[in-house]
Amino acid sequence: MSHTILFIKINPIGTSNLFLDSEIKIIEDVLQKSAYRDEYTIISKGAVTIDDLHEYLETYKPQVLHISGHGGNGSLFFHDKENYKKNVSVQQFCMFVKNYTEHLECVFLNACYSLAEIKDISPSYAPILIGMKEEVANTTAILFSKAFYTSFFSGKPVSKSFDSAMGVVGIDGFGDERIPVIMGNTSTTHIKSNQSIEEPQNGSPKMSIKKISRTTWSSDLTILRNTLANLYVDNEDIKRILDESAIDISSIAFSNKPVNTWHGILKYLYKRAEFDNFLEVISVENPEIQSKYIDN
Template identity: 30%
Template sequence: MIEVAVAPDRVAAGEPVELTVRLTNADSGPCTHVVLKLELPRQVALLSGTSRIEVARLGAGESVERVLRVRPDEEGRWVVRSGNFSYRDRWGDSRRVVDFRTGIEVTPRQAARVVPEPEFTVTLVDRVLPDGRWSLLRGRVANTGVPVLVGLAVGISGPFDVDAGGARQLLGSLAPGDTAEFTAHVRPTGSGTHVPVRIDVDCRTDAGLTRSARHTVDLHVRSADERPGRAPTDRTRILYLSANPSDTHRLRLAAESRAIQEQLRFGVDRDHYAFHERSAVRTRDITQALLDVRPRIVHFSGHAEPDGRLYVENEVGASRLVSVDGLASLFEQVSDTVECVIVNACDTVALAEAVARHVDHVIGMRQPIGDDAAIAFSVGFYQALAAGEPVPKAFGMACVQIRLDDGTHAEHGTPLLLGTSV
């Protein structure tokens, strides 16, 4: 049987808190197709995360956890229920739990204590450096808040060598409005106009509040034969389309978009790609974006029906279905520029097969895919793409990325690669 635990079970009213939902297989054999849809009481607002949890396979004794960020608005004893809790046991028999419930005690709202937060900004003085040579990289930290910053420390990292004394520096205390300078000798190991410099800042205040933040600043690293003012070459355009209509369950689309951009930014071929995003798309938004961006890679994330029809939004944000043959015809019209289409949505084999008649590479999903696996796929795919790998190799790396995590391992066979060049 599948046991469910929700923690903590005691929280304060008005305070955002992370609820951890833990699913444990207490049976002696594996359980599959686990689905749990939590119904939060109206007194508890869901801030982030999804109340629908899907796990493809859970071995005997194994557990998975999902985190929801919620805010209880009223004190009292409230009940979290589920009217949609099912799984298949070790014999493959379908099991449905109809009476799941657990309690959360919400204590009275605590009086807010106003304590000034540490605030600061980070800038680089040097923004252009030569490739392969030791150079001085200078930056500044400014205290833009009210309290004095104590124990201020700066760490520098990126695709370059850093001298031992510059990788992490202690800057001491910084009064409000003051600025401290940090320096490091670095040797870039690759040229480009968007080489990322990661600057990690740690500090605390006299009141004991701590803050750690990472700032990423682009650096222009010039190759030996590059002339100042040289125009950048045309980059491969990636169009990221997403839709999460108001009447469908929440997906972590922002997290996926952020992960894709991060992988592109830190790859050795970072300057070869340009990322364009359109969210909450309607049908006309898709066609307009294809005409405006003229991408080589199109990535759609959202929901789909088992027959391959995609959900987009209507004028008021609710769901509207787009036909498979309509989308296939659309990509036929842009097949002169589009080389790869990725449909990161459940049950999109029929759509992938239709689009693959016109596009070199098309990726769809054989069956439902969970949020974590979908994001893992995108991370692996664009990680490889930004390293200069072709689409088939990037697809293979994406499937491996799903397989590496115990929580998503069972879904590594869900993605499917088709196309005229496969």
């Protein structure tokens, strides 16, 4: 099960050509050079209207939404039905994408002034938000994008990939102005894949089976994931547990790192509310799961 990056190109009639096809080609090349290339799918769409965006978010359920194009005065310039400019307030845009937090974890707005009017975002806004607070040259925007995804596809979380990209454009002569900005809870584990996964830890606190089966992704699930990654390291052993739990393994992406595999499994179970049967199976085999994670 790969993780989806939805790349949206907005360059309506009457705005200068930004060569957005070049940016997506660069990102795709970066992915192909990555050791984790099989874990991601990039879907690129051009001349996008708001109706189109709605359809794509519902259909593809991306983890990352990347929008490249023009912006100004706190707005993004989408296409209207005739491919002319339609101003969309970034504030309204953020309210819209909040509806997709069950899968959407990062929104990257590679457009001038996209975050110029936003000082901060509400704690209830789940996705990390990356954007530009001022005008940025097209070449610099593409360089920043390439640097971000080079780090992101190599295993770094979103916040550290952002920092690396800032370092690259700074060395390149961009200056010390922090035109690209990042907002949101960057301390939370994001992107259910290799880049945001912590190493397994010991000494996990207790949690109840009911809390696990109904919670949003949180530190509780991170704790359980790390514990399972310590207990079940071999993919064949993991497949055995899934089979005993009646989980369809064809929907699971297996990694060479058990913590990555377990992260995907728990995300799959959370979306389908199937934790109870799974925990019953593993607790029979592992009394420590019963004692640490399931209240009697």
